[in-house]
Amino acid sequence: MDKTQGPISAFIERHYRHFNAAALRDAARAYRAHLDAGGRMFLTLAGAMSTAELGISLAEMIRADKVHAISCTGANLEEDVFNLVAHNHYVRVPHYRELSAADEEALLQRHLNRVTDTCIPEMEAMRRIEQAMLELWCDCDRRGERLFPHEFFYRLLRSGRLKESYEIDPRDSWLVAAAEKNLPLFVPGWEDSTLGNMYAAAVIRGDVRNPGTVRSGIEYMVQLAEWYTTNARRLPSGLGSIGFFQIGGGIAGDFPICVVPMLHQDLRRENVPLWGYFCQISDSTTSYGGYSGAVPNEKITWGKLARETPKFMIESDATIVAPLIFAYVLGW
Structure with a gap:
């Protein structure tokens, strides 16, 4: 066995030979090759991957x-973070496909918000984090300090305030790992979230006077442009040094991938490398006209990928596929 291959990697090499299995294997090989060549990887996270506890491998x-x-x-x-502090209060509903409207209403009355087969407990998760965040928002608002959404989370985690409330091993939290690394995060459309709604309510109540205390998506794009410009270069192969690994679709992927054509077409900057690797795990259907399901070659026409960029589309369940690819890249 290759010394960089653990049992999971060896299993993939042995058994994953055709169809979506082969696409998974090829994407994992190319991911590892991109890093080995000196490249870096930009990852996008859509759907309910945190509630699916992808953090166990992503961290x-x-x-x-x-x-x-x-x-x-x-x-x-x-x-x-909800899972970090309230895991023991989550309720799994394995037979969720059989729930009636009355069953769903009963979950609502128990303050359980369902995401497929998992219910997030409102009081133990959402309201607990709301109270902690509200204090941070108000403190920054009073001092005229403005932070991005993820920076508030980093500050909260680093403060140690939540540690006594942890109900999982923090090593299984991808956001804890990101805070430890001070990993660059970009959260487009943050207002479309539970805490985003809570923040809007705080502004309406007057608890937060300046709505801009939480910085905006446009500011995220400006920061992303700076990050990409600073870190992107050409590898000896001629490909760009930053790869793009997309889990799901939607704004998490659509927003950041556009930074490259923006730098080229809107800012007229020359010699900015295109994304040097692309892989998407998707269950979207291309024929419906959705951007999320577009085959990778369509992105060539938008100036995001080059003809030579290694491209992979794995049409499968990200909760199955992503941990396997991560295991391969880690050599497990």
Whole structure:
């Protein structure tokens, strides 16, 4: 066995030979090759991956320097912390497909918010974090300090305030790992999240006077442009040094991938490398016209990927596929 291959990697090499299995294997090989060549990886996180506890493997990727920046939805940002402090109060509903409207209403009355087969407890998770965040928002508002959504989370985690409330091993929290690394995070459309709604309520009540105390998505794009410009270079192969690993679709992926054509077409900057690797785990259907399901070659027409960029589309369940790819890249 290759010394860089543990049993999971060896299993993938032995059995994953065709169809989506082969796409998974090829994408994992290319991910590792990109890093070995001196490249870096930008990861995007959509859907309910934090509630699916993807942090168990993603945190290892962050700690091992296999992921160098993340774009995620506001839901994924907050739900990793909800799970961190309220895991024992979550309720799993394995037969969720059989629930009636009355069953769903009963969950609502118990303050359990369902995400597929998992219910997030409102009081133990959402309201607990709301109270801690409200204090941070108000403190920054009084002092005229403005932070990005993820910076508030980093500050909260680093303060140690939540440690006595942890209900999982913090090594299984990807946001704890990101805070430890001070990993660059980008959270477009943060207002479309539970805490985003709570922040809007705080502004309406007058608890927070300046709505801009939490910095905006446009400011995230400006910061992303600075990060990409600083870190992107050309590898000896001629490919760009920053790869793009997309889990799901939506704004988490659509927002950051556009930074490259913006730098080229809107800022007229020359010699900015395109993304040097692309992989998407998707369950979207291309024929419906959704951008999330577009085949990678469509991104060539938008100036995001080059003809030579290694491209992979794995049409499968990200909760199955992503941990396997992470295990391969980690050599497990």
